[in-house]
Amino acid sequence: MRVLGPGLSAGRLLRLRLPPRQPQPPGPRLSSGRPAAAGALERAMDELLHRAVPAMPAYELREKTPARAENQCADFVSFYGGLAETAERAELLGRLARGFGVDHSQVAEQSAGVLQLRQQPREAAVLLQAEDRLRYALVPRYRSLFHHISKMEGGVRFLVRLRADLLEAQALKLVDGPHVREMNGVLKNMLSEWFSSGFLNLERVTWHSPCEVLQRISEAEAVHPVKTWMDMKRRVGPYRRCYFFSHCSTPGEPLIVLHVALTSEISSSIQTIIVKECPPSETEERNKITTAIFYSLSLTQQGLQGVELGAFLIKRVVKELQKEFPALGAFSSLSPIPGFTKWLLGLLKSKAKEHGRSGLLTDSESQEIAELTGGPALETLQTLLSSSEWAQSEQLARALQAPLMRLCAWYLYGEKHRGYALNPVAHFHLQNGAVLWRINWLADVSLKGVTGACGLMVNYRYFLEDTAANSTAYLGSKSIKASEQVLSLVAQFQKNSKL
Numbered sequence: 001m002r003v004l005g006p007g008l009s010a011g012r013l014l015r016l017r018l019p020p021r022q023p024q025p026p027g028p029r030l031s032s033g034r035p036a037a038a039g040a041l042e043r044a045m046d047e048l049l050h051r052a053v054p055a056m057p058a059y060e061l062r063e064k065t066p067a068r069a070e071n072q073c074a075d076f077v078s079f080y081g082g083l084a085e086t087a088e089r090a091e092l093l094g095r096l097a098r099g100f101g102v103d104h105s106q107v108a109e110q111s112a113g114v115l116q117l118r119q120q121p122r123e124a125a126v127l128l129q130a131e132d133r134l135r136y137a138l139v140p141r142y143r144s145l146f147h148h149i150s151k152m153e154g155g156v157r158f159l160v161r162l163r164a165d166l167l168e169a170q171a172l173k174l175v176d177g178p179h180v181r182e183m184n185g186v187l188k189n190m191l192s193e194w195f196s197s198g199f200l201n202l203e204r205v206t207w208h209s210p211c212e213v214l215q216r217i218s219e220a221e222a223v224h225p226v227k228t229w230m231d232m233k234r235r236v237g238p239y240r241r242c243y244f245f246s247h248c249s250t251p252g253e254p255l256i257v258l259h260v261a262l263t264s265e266i267s268s269s270i271q272t273i274i275v276k277e278c279p280p281s282e283t284e285e286r287n288k289i290t291t292a293i294f295y296s297l298s299l300t301q302q303g304l305q306g307v308e309l310g311a312f313l314i315k316r317v318v319k320e321l322q323k324e325f326p327a328l329g330a331f332s333s334l335s336p337i338p339g340f341t342k343w344l345l346g347l348l349k350s351k352a353k354e355h356g357r358s359g360l361l362t363d364s365e366s367q368e369i370a371e372l373t374g375g376p377a378l379e380t381l382q383t384l385l386s387s388s389e390w391a392q393s394e395q396l397a398r399a400l401q402a403p404l405m406r407l408c409a410w411y412l413y414g415e416k417h418r419g420y421a422l423n424p425v426a427h428f429h430l431q432n433g434a435v436l437w438r439i440n441w442l443a444d445v446s447l448k449g450v451t452g453a454c455g456l457m458v459n460y461r462y463f464l465e466d467t468a469a470n471s472t473a474y475l476g477s478k479s480i481k482a483s484e485q486v487l488s489l490v491a492q493f494q495k496n497s498k499l
Helices: 035-052 070-081 086-099 104-118 124-137 141-151 155-171 178-194 211-220 229-235 310-324 340-352 363-373 377-385 394-413 424-431 447-453 467-477 484-496
Strands: 003-005 200-205 240-247 256-263 291-299 330-333 435-440 457-462
Touching: 035 070, 035 086, 070 086, 070 141, 070 155, 086 141, 086 155, 086 178, 104 124, 141 155, 141 178, 155 178, 200 211, 200 310, 211 229, 229 240, 240 310, 256 310, 291 310, 310 424, 340 377, 340 394, 340 447, 363 377, 363 394, 377 394, 394 435, 394 484, 424 457, 424 467, 435 484
Parallel strands: 291 330
Antiparallel strands: 200 240, 240 256, 256 291, 330 457, 435 457
């Protein structure tokens, strides 16, 4: 049996299947009308954690201390699985993070020892051992709990679900703070080791794949929802490819899914990919296939957010397609722009409060929009973009094309978070070495596409010979590689805007 790490075997990695939880309304429930019951639950949590979370043995005994009894970890898994309320699970995780992390007094003591040794001439072995003691002191206690759970049958599956719960609790603001964020990071790093590329299998989906696989992929589709079985059949049929990663211990179970369209050019509209009717018996004409379009990437396990799976999957699929189609020359995404409408509405709201020229619209654009809507351009634009109806008007769509295109170019290229692209999809592709290549007008006219990104989509193009250099430039100097179209739109925005 393949060994994945200390005490962790492939056959025991992901088998545990907990019963599905019924959805619960968000919000704290621990003390709502039942203070006595809530107090009893909190006491039970504390008792469980003190029993299940092992104390850190002394440094000298770290390799001689007996392993934690499996039934103590099983108690934690069982107790946690019995918590039906989101707030109850959040409370337990918060207590685990705050009460069973790093011993800061030990860290301070070992740090002082390292600093003292560095100020005196000492043998390298003495300093290295002191640094090892410091590393040991920096390990939080709950990491040992997670490590022992991972050795249980189905333990890693449980930890993936636990992290999904932790992320949900943070999003709902049921639990937060530096200790919780630290525990999330520790768990993410552990999962990254267990789900590294060497343990992942690439599998292709066809219409003849098992029904449960097709169902799982259909349900997991987060970018362009699957509407019918015929819709799903088109997405795995001629001129389409669908791949997923599974773990070596659970072949056939999708972790992350990538949909690809095989075309003769770089697509500028999602309608041509997911709406276009293809006869089920159509045979692919290989000489017409020159381009691969990555149009959907969906994670099926929310607990694996932040674990580097998407980049690995794209790289593996590129190699697979090159083997199948040696003449394939162009690789590009056709990506949504989540958050663009929300960002734009916030910008319009702030600019509408200012008097005088906003810089977001030219005088002629403001005049045309005011004439079409019968009101001040910025105010009416906020109302228009809050729904999808404007996209049905040919006149309004034509009037909004130029301003929305350059605003979108700035959003993708100029809006930053810690120096990197603010938009998460842009950040993903840019760090993989892609080029911000083309912004496409009304590329997604679905309700989700229009309300979320004003119908705009973007191609991130992968020039395989340049991806390594582009990735290094983006991650190192935060430099975005963009096409002439995008840079021209950015220049127009900067010329008009005061931002």
